[in-house]
Amino acid sequence: MAKRIALECSHAISLAVKLANVDVIAAYPITPQTHIVERLSEYVADGELDAEYINVESEHSAMSACIGASAVGARCFTATAGQGLALMHEMLFIAAGNRLPIVMAVANRCLSPNLSIWGDQSDMMASKDCGWIQMYGENAQEVFDLTLQAFRIAEDERVLLPVAVNFDGFYVTHVIESLTVLEQEEVNRFLPPRRKAKYTLHPDNPTTWGPIGLPDIQTELKYQLEKAIQNSKKVIKEVWREYGEISGRYYDVFEPYRLEDAEVAILMMGGHCGTARIAVDRLREKGLKVGLIKLRLFRPFPFEELVEATKHLKALAVVDKAFSPGGFGGPIFSEVRSAFYDLDVKPRIVGFIAGLGGRDIRVDEFMGLAEKVLRGEKIEKNYVFLQVRE
Amino acid sequence: MIEVRWHGRGGQGAVTAAEILAHAAINEGKYAQAFPSFGPERRGAPVVAFNRFDDKPIWIRSDVYEPDVVVVLDPTLLKNVNVTEGLKSDGIIILNTSKKPFEAKERYGFKFKMATVNAMRIALDVIGIPVVNTAMLGAFLKATGILKLDSVLEAVKERFKGKAGEKNVEAVTHAYKETVLVG
Structure with a gap:
């Protein structure tokens, strides 16, 4: 090698x-x-x-x-x-x-x-x-x-x-x-x-x-x-x-991590997926069935592949580092919601907007959002700004 | 995994020092990260840089909040920067100071393990300019022992070519010999 x-x-x-x-x-x-x-x-x-x-x-x-x-x-x-x-x-x-x-x-x-x-x-x-x-x-x-x-x-x-x-x-x-x-x-x-x-x-x-x-x-x-x-x-x-x-390095439209038996998965793109991976490991140590999907291809968006890989989940926590003011949450969140619309049984899909303007997303923040979704906590409009000080 | 936070002032070379260590570690077959604190870079302003070292791949991509090691390039930072913030209780602080180690420990009230070196004197004597980063690499190696001196010297030579490389290598080895560790 x-x-x-x-x-x-x-x-x-x-x-x-x-x-x-x-x-x-x-x-x-x-x-x-x-x-x-x-x-x-x-x-x-x-x-x-x-x-x-x-x-x-x-x-x-x-x-x-x-x-x-x-x-x-x-x-x-x-x-x-x-x-x-x-x-x-x-x-x-x-x-x-x-x-x-x-x-x-x-x-x-x-x-x-x-x-x-x-x-x-x-x-x-x-x-x-x-x-x-x-x-x-x-x-x-x-x-x-x-x-x-x-x-x-x-x-x-x-x-x-x-x-x-x-x-x-x-x-x-x-x-x-x-x-x-x-x-x-x-x-x-x-x-x-x-x-x-x-x-x-x-x-x-x-x-x-x-x-x-x-x-x-x-x-x-x-x-x-x-x-x-x-x-x-x-x-x-x-x-x-x-x-x-x-x-020896095989790529695909997204990369699943500890997804097979997961109940909840974090889904996002880019560098912070590395940090999310650590959060997944720590939640697994606590016995919580959490996984991660690192989305690699945003256009063309892999609708079918994503649905196939995640339809067994209870919930998906989508983390966006962008949003559409006045729209419906972040852009990845919107795509994922659309992908699942036609399914009768589908995971709950919750959006988190985080990491704006260079704000770090820490391991404990990833753990916190996954636990929130795992507990089935109600989130108004189904998406939320994770790190905002009101 | 060992996490390190470097404190310096813009122009003192904290970021460069972190980079040299990452190169040395990776050349040793370890995994490492080096990254700056992403602020507007101004000469003289407090700056921070980070390192991570491990024997297995490093996935985390977040600032270092609970370092094992803190390296302070400029003692005047101690007046207005909380350099030991988040430092693990068994962590170590490495300080450039003209004070004797016990004197410095008492003066700043640190409860942590501490290593001191007069990096400014070494830099002025050996390199001829007040840039202490490579001397602090020597102090880091002596205090932590997590990397080999030779691999760091190689990385220094790679970074600074010719005469500058020789002088910086000398600064590292000098500081390595002079650094004193107190419990």
Whole structure:
């Protein structure tokens, strides 16, 4: 087995991007993402990575540059966070609608106001409908693996969609820990250079992309995007299987932990799942049947798989690090409730909004919320802000 | 699992020290984490960094609330930061001070095990600048014994290339020899 090395999680992504041998990186630095592109710019400057590094004047331009470069066939990468992703918002849709296989790392950060550099998932959740495949990683190993896989998935001719690899600002981005990485030859076999897509911008064969979409065609275009992202799930699973065979690390749409005989499970995405795992172990020591589901794939959302894996539960405690003001709880909570609507017998589904703006979610808080649900405690509207001081 | 909290001031290198330890531990085949306290980083302001070490994978991703070890890079922090907050009763505090260990223990009223070293003098003598983080690595190793001196020296050389690396290695070994532990 390959030796474990120490890397900051952000640099694990930089290394994966280098191994992926990207052609173009266009990025604007923003905390807590900066370390990713800082390291990439060093790779390029030191001649370790033969890529075009474009210093742009904003995130809107970063995505625009990636869109142009991807349309001519380049393998493209960018990274952003929080306000940067918000500024990019418009162009995210252009990338997806034009079926451009761009890979982006998002160091999830709270949106202003008040100005917060700290982590939560409100940035990507505000862009969840942009048509990108969206994955969430927990640690250095996972974000390294997801980044490499993202290029393969995005560029697959059956997919041709951009992929966002999300990881929590600071609680993941800035942590130095150990992981095992792939050798360049292994990556080259798994991820050959990008194949020329059927439609590629080229002066010898001029085409028009994204012109006016009259009402008689726009519905069909949007429907195609929906079909494409729904169909991508099959390819995503295929790529994950193949990656498992070369790395020994097998991924799936979510990762269950002590779920088989559980009565209640915590469900969430990202780095805090690690802390939730400790809470599950401690509750098990007390004889309480609690499990965990670490959701990895948010778009396309794995409705069927989730229902199948959790329908035996008495209750699901969904923890969101984002919410929709005036809406119905957090975005994961809403999806999970929808997933179960048609079932006659279903678990109780309770939502907890926590970890906003960089607030830590401690082991005892995870234990407390799971015990609350296990006791069948009544929660008005079925969702609650866990950590708020009123 | 051993959990460590580093207290320093922006610019003193607490975060770097924690990072070096994580690299050393992982190179020894252990599991480790190093992470900063995620605040706006300002020179001179109190900063905190954390370490975790274990022989098995570390899943928790939360601040350290009940450390086994607290390392204080700057004695002036003791005036306005409660550096022993949450420190386990059998925990240990490692302090950069010019005071003798018993004197320091009495002066600050600590009931914990304590290790002291005059890291500022070592830094000025050996490196020539008042940056005490690598000297405090030596104190950490002497006081805890949880990592090998050689692996930390390797990690220091990896972090600081050339002449700076040599000086910092000397600061670590000096502090390692001079650190005194009191019960």
